[in-house]
Amino acid sequence: MIQSSLDAQGDIPDGINLDQWLQGWFQRQxxxxxxxxxxxxxxxxxxxxxxxxxxxxxxxxxxx
Numbered sequence: 186m187i188q189s190s191l192d193a194q195g196d197i198p199d200g201i202n203l204d205q206w207l208q209g210w211f212q213r214q215x216x217x218x219x220x221x222x223x224x225x226x227x228x229x230x231x232x233x234x235x236x237x238x239x240x241x242x243x244x245x246x247x248x249x
């Protein structure tokens with residue numbers, strides 16, 4: 186989802202490893218998720234939806 190969206194927009198800066206960035210993002214506490222780590226939210230449907238919305242906001246540029 187993210188890779189294809191960014192590829193279509195041409196917004197991936199040179200030298201950025203998207204897989205590595207995502208792995209780190211999932212492990213760090215995220216303010217957009219109330220300080221929760223995305224990886225911890227993937228255990229429930231509500232958590233999955235929250236992570237999906239946060240990633241969608243990042244991809245769209247709504248959350249920076």
